Amino acid sequence: MDFAGWLLLADLMHEDVERVLITEEVIEKRLGVIAKKIQRDFASEEQLQVVGILKGALVFMADLLRRVPLRLEIECLNVASYHGGIESTGRVDFLDQKLPEVKGRCVLLIDDILDTGQTLEAVSRRLIKMGAREVKTCVLLTKDKPRATEVEADYSAFKIEAEFVVGYGLDYGGRYRNLPYVGVLKPNVIK
Numbered sequence: 001m002d003f004a005g006w007l008l009l010a011d012l013m014h015e016d017v018e019r020v021l022i023t024e025e026v027i028e029k030r031l032g033v034i035a036k037k038i039q040r041d042f043a044s045e046e047q048l049q050v051v052g053i054l055k056g057a058l059v060f061m062a063d064l065l066r067r068v069p070l071r072l073e074i075e076c077l078n079v080a081s082y083h084g085g086i087e088s089t090g091r092v093d094f095l096d097q098k099l100p101e102v103k104g105r106c107v108l109l110i111d112d113i114l115d116t117g118q119t120l121e122a123v124s125r126r127l128i129k130m131g132a133r134e135v136k137t138c139v140l141l142t143k144d145k146p147r148a149t150e151v152e153a154d155y156s157a158f159k160i161e162a163e164f165v166v167g168y169g170l171d172y173g174g175r176y177r178n179l180p181y182v183g184v185l186k187p188n189v190i191k
């Protein structure tokens with residue numbers, strides 16, 4: 001494909017967005033603040049294990065952790081709760097055959113968004129059961145709504161209204177994760 005053709009395709013993704021909620025610049029600034037907090041809070045931790053929840057946390061995690069100069073280790077795990085739609089199903093499936101080794105370690109669990117809270121709660125519980133000494137949670141977004149579970153993130157970059165968002169790691173039907181900002185899709189795009 002020639003360059004003009006590529007540009008046309010690249011434009012299509014942005015054309016599906018109705019509103020930008022959080023710009024790239026704003027995200028970048030806020031990550032600096034969160035990273036400093038994490039650095040300070042875990043400075044004495046020799047065994048810090050970061051566990052990111054794929055695929056949503058991918059972009060956030062990469063940008064955040066490059067600002068945290070601690071000697072940490074990164075693991076990822078796959079869970080599914082949305083199954084392609086725009087509503088949480090309430091069921092959290094662990095998709096990996098083997099989960100990260102966390103026995104005796106302090107874990108920083110990273111996800112893209114805290115919605116119903118079921119994902120963070122299920123994964124935290126599992127990590128504790130696997131022998132993690134402590135689990136702290138970190139999300140890019142927290143939805144402002146009542147939650148079924150008591151769980152709140154220890155670190156949250158932004159609070160947003162309870163609406164479906166995409167970008168900066170968050171998808172709709174597998175797409176839009178590579179949008180550099182967080183936004184809301186046009187209604188005609190959501191089926």
Ligand code: 5GP
Pocket residue numbers: 053056081082088111112113114115116117118119120163164165166170171172
């Ligand atoms: P929870 O278990 O807290 O209900 O949902 C957490 C997971 O649901 C997140 O990791 C994310 O994958 C997905 N999710 C929740 N809200 C949204 C949203 O507004 N947009 C997208 N794309 N995914 C969401």
Ligand code: MG
Pocket residue numbers: 053054055056057111112
């Ligand atoms: Mg997710």
